[in-house]
Amino acid sequence: MADSADSAEIARALLTAAREGPAVASCTVMGATAGVEVSLGAKMLVYEDRTLGGIGGGPLEAGVAEFGRGALPKHLVQTCAFSPDGNLIEGRRAIEAADAIVEILVEVVEPASTLLVVGGGHVGLAVGQLGAMLGMEVAIIDDREEYASPERFPYEAQVICGDFAEELERFPITANTYIVLVSRGHKVDELALRTVAERGAGYVGMIGSKRRTRTVLQHLAEAGVDRDELDRVFTPIGLDIGAETPEEIAVSVLGEIILVRRGGGAQPMSEHGRFLASQRR
Amino acid sequence: MPHDEVYEAMSDAFDGGAPVALATVAQTLGSTPRKTGAKMLVREDGSFVGTIGGGCGEAEVWQEAMDALDDGEARMVTVDLTEPVDGEDKICGGIMRIFVERLES
Numbered sequence: 001m002a003d004s005a006d007s008a009e010i011a012r013a014l015l016t017a018a019r020e021g022p023a024v025a026s027c028t029v030m031g032a033t034a035g036v037e038v039s040l041g042a043k044m045l046v047y048e049d050r051t052l053g054g055i056g057g058g059p060l061e062a063g064v065a066e067f068g069r070g071a072l073p074k075h076l077v078q079t080c081a082f083s084p085d086g087n088l089i090e091g092r093r094a095i096e097a098a099d100a101i102v103e104i105l106v107e108v109v110e111p112a113s114t115l116l117v118v119g120g121g122h123v124g125l126a127v128g129q130l131g132a133m134l135g136m137e138v139a140i141i142d143d144r145e146e147y148a149s150p151e152r153f154p155y156e157a158q159v160i161c162g163d164f165a166e167e168l169e170r171f172p173i174t175a176n177t178y179i180v181l182v183s184r185g186h187k188v189d190e191l192a193l194r195t196v197a198e199r200g201a202g203y204v205g206m207i208g209s210k211r212r213t214r215t216v217l218q219h220l221a222e223a224g225v226d227r228d229e230l231d232r233v234f235t236p237i238g239l240d241i242g243a244e245t246p247e248e249i250a251v252s253v254l255g256e257i258i259l260v261r262r263g264g265g266a267q268p269m270s271e272h273g274r275f276l277a278s279q280r281r
Numbered sequence: 282m283p284h285d286e287v288y289e290a291m292s293d294a295f296d297g298g299a300p301v302a303l304a305t306v307a308q309t310l311g312s313t314p315r316k317t318g319a320k321m322l323v324r325e326d327g328s329f330v331g332t333i334g335g336g337c338g339e340a341e342v343w344q345e346a347m348d349a350l351d352d353g354e355a356r357m358v359t360v361d362l363t364e365p366v367d368g369e370d371k372i373c374g375g376i377m378r379i380f381v382e383r384l385e386s
Contacts, residue, residue, distance in 0.1 A: 011295065011384040018288040030307055030357055030380050041355025041382050077318035079308045079378075105307050105380060107318055 010043050010053045014109055022047060023110035023176070025068035025076070029055050031103040036084050038102055048072060055104070059086040064104055073175065075261055077107045112137045113176045113202070113261070118164065118192045119183030120147035123207065126250035127180050129155050134254060136178070141167050144184075164188055168195040174202075178257050180237065181206040190216045197229045203260045205237035205253060239266055287320045290330040295386030299325055302346035304358075304381045306333050311375030313362065325350055333379060338362060345381045355382040 017024040025046040032038045038056055045052040046068030055061050063086020071078075081089040081101045089095050115131035117124045120142035128138045138157040141164060142148035148161035160167050164183070173179070179201050181189045189206050193216065196204060206213055213235040221227055238252035239259065259266050287303075294301045306319040314334030321331045321339070323346035333342055338360030345358045360377045 007384060008386050011291070011386055014384075015288055015292055015295070019292075028380065028382070040357075079317065103307075105305065107305070 007043075010045060013045055013052055017045075017109045017111075019111060021111045021174075021176070023072050023108055024052075025071045026105075026107045026109050027055065027064050027068050028105045028107075029102060030079065030105050032084075033098075033100045033102075036100050036102055044068070046072075060084055060102060062086055063088070064106075068106055071106050071108055074263070075108050075110070079103055079105050110176060113178060114139060114174075115257075116171060116173070116177055116179045116201075117141070118168070118179065118181045119188070120144070120152065120159070121182065121184060122246040123182040123249050124180075125153065126246040127182060127253055128153060128157050130247075130250045130254045131178075132156055134258075139171070141171075142183070164192050165195050168192055173199040175200055177201045178203040178260075179205070180253055180257075182237075186212050186216055190219060193233065194220055194223065194225060197225050197233065203234065203257055204232070205234035205256065207237045207249075208235060210236055234260075287322045287331040290322050290324070291384065294322075294324060298386070300350060300383055300385035301325075302349045302381060302383050304333055304342050304346050304379050306377055307357070307380045308378040309375055310377075311363065313375035313377045315377075321346070323347065323350065334377070338377060338379075342379050342381065345379075349381045349383045353383050355380070357381075 014026060027044045027046060029038050029040060029042045042055045043053050044055045044061065044064065046065050048069065051065050055064060060082060063082060067088055081095045081103055083089055083098065084100050084102060089098050089101060095101060113136050115128065115136040115138045117128050117138065117140045120140050124140055128140050131138045132155040139160060140153060140157050141160045143162060143164055145161055148159055150159045153159055173196060179196055181192050183189050183192060186208055189208065193206055197220065217230050221230055234256060238249060239255045241252050243249045243252040291301055302323040304321045306315055306317050309316055319333050321329055321333045321342065323329045323343060327347060329343060333339060341360055342358055345356060349356060358379045358381055360379060362375050
């Protein structure tokens with residue numbers, strides 16, 4: 001076993017992960033085919049650098065631990081099938097064909113993600129509102145008092161009024177922080193991007209036209225900001241859904257954030273009449 | 282996204298030294314009201330926090346959670362929502378597998 005921990009210790013660790021982090025992949029044995037010796041409900045918590053608890057040791061535990069570690073950056077919540085020697089079995093056919101499988105619920109438990117909105121204007125207001133609706137911890141920064149007053153935001157948000165560079169430097173940024181740059185102008189966005197670009201945020205998006213945003217990236221590259229980090233910035237921001245109003249732009253931006261977080265194809269789910277066309281053949 | 286209420290309630294229960302039963306949607310097939318990871322926490326007095334999908338099978342899961350609190354056994358509950366629509370609750374049309382376990386501090 002990786003570690004001996006009683007269920008109380010595991011429960012407390014789950015609670016800590018959900019409230020304060022760091023993120024943990026909770027791996028629970030939920031079932032197995034007949035003849036496979038496992039303990040139903042056994043749980044192993046997989047952190048970036050260690051594990052707590054165990055699911056019976058051996059190659060199964062090692063394989064699940066490795067998978068759990070890989071699940072952390074994906075925020076995965078999924079039931080997975082493993083062979084008793086710890087290999088992931090993917091796809092319905094392979095699972096049905098396997099002689100023996102162990103079912104594991106792999107669930108990343110972590111604090112609410114943070115949505116850091118730089119700029120409290122119309123777009124920032126709407127982006128924050130939608131983020132709050134999605135259960136994110138919203139923080140909004142602006143240097144103008146009228147755009148950074150708590151009364152302006154009729155939802156739960158940490159409203160910060162102050163110098164952009166100073167406040168952003170002070171703001172804690174992790175892989176679970178999603179940053180949206182929608183300030184009053186590209187000069188401020190550039191300054192903000194310079195401050196946050198190399199700090200490992202889960203997402204950085206910046207509003208602006210193709211031409212403007214390219215100029216900003218060019219400036220920062222010349223100023224020595226890491227080019228790979230700049231390449232990861234989503235700019236112009238948002239999914240292409242023809243958004244016009246601040247609220248529509250917010251949907252486009254949060255849509256992009258969900259896409260980054262969960263993965264997906266960003267296409268309509270429908271088949272656009274292809275179903276009926278196939279019936280006519 | 283997170284399950285703040287559920288973890289909050291878990292913490293409160295633990296502070297009072299009480300165990301809880303946690304029901305987590307493990308797998309869904311077809312159209313179901315909630316997806317994998319949705320949670321409901323059940324206290325010893327039968328009160329609960331969070332939802333795994335309202336009327337659709339929740340009562341069954343609640344009963345299993347109460348049983349798990351009693352006997353401490355983890356279990357998998359399958360809720361079949363594919364029965365014919367008859368104007369009653371089960372209009373969702375999918376199958377959910379829900380893992381129920383007892384946790385204590």
